[in-house]
Amino acid sequence: MxxxxxxxxxxxxxxxxxxxxxxxxxxxxxxxxxxxxxxxxxxxxxxxxxxxxxxxxxxxxxxxxxxxxxxxxxxxxxxxxxxxxxxxxxxxxxxxxxxxASITEGMRISNLVSETLSSDRERAKAAGRDLDDESTQD
Missing domain, CATH: 3.30.300.20 (K homology (KH) domain)
Structure with a gap:
């Protein structure tokens, strides 16, 4: 149809x-x-x-x-x-x-997500954990 x-x-x-x-x-x-x-x-x-x-x-x-x-x-x-x-x-x-402005806003949000992920990985490394291993166990 x-x-x-x-x-x-x-x-x-x-x-x-x-x-x-x-x-x-x-x-x-x-x-x-x-x-x-x-x-x-x-x-x-x-x-x-x-x-x-x-x-x-x-x-x-x-x-x-x-x-x-x-x-x-x-x-x-x-x-x-x-x-x-x-x-x-x-x-x-x-x-x-x-x-x-949606394209620029989308790029800004994407950059924020990337920055957040990298800072989370750095914190996890400092704490002795590996975020990548935890996400694959689900």
């Missing part, structure tokens, strides 16, 4: 694909200040009038990222016009670009 997807999911997926293509091809020539941009997700409102476009950048400087987000939001009308030509919809949702 085929999986069912809601209209908002389908529209969100299509917007994701088209905006990524627009940013990679057409927009790069319009504003060269923008660094390498990746569309990581799109959330569309239930009435299809608004779309939040989550983007990530190959940049760690918070000021640069804020500048890139500002550039995208200043040019969202142009991007929406190109999007309307690529999609067959009566009304294309209004776009709002936001930084996707």
């Amino acid at each position: 085929a999986r069912e997807f809601s209209r908002t999911d389908r529209v969100g997926h299509q917007i994701h694909k088209e905006v990524a293509s627009i940013l990679q091809n057409e927009f790069k020539n319009r504003d060269p200040r923008l660094g390498m941009t990746t569309v990581s997700g799109v959330e569309v409102s239930r009435d299809l009038s608004y779309a939040k476009v989550f983007v990530t950048f190959f940049e760690n400087d918070k000021e640069k990222i804020a500048e890139y987000i500002e550039i995208l939001n200043e040019n969202k009308g142009f991007i929406r016009t190109l999007l309307s030509k690529a999609m067959r919809m009566r009304a294309v949702p209004a776009l709002r670009f936001l930084q996707d």
Whole structure:
């Protein structure tokens, strides 16, 4: 049986694909200040009038990222016009670009877990136990 997807999911997926293509091809020539941009997700409102476009950048400087987000939001009308030509919809949702912090947050949490594990191993060694042997006995 085929999986069912809601209209908002389908529209969100299509917007994701088209905006990524627009940013990679057409927009790069319009504003060269923008660094390498990746569309990581799109959330569309239930009435299809608004779309939040989550983007990530190959940049760690918070000021640069804020500048890139500002550039995208200043040019969202142009991007929406190109999007309307690529999609067959009566009304294309209004776009709002936001930084996707989930990747950075995931890396931060992963680093915290790694640090905790290494400190636990050091404590266990100091106490004369081996954590690796205890975990394999379960």
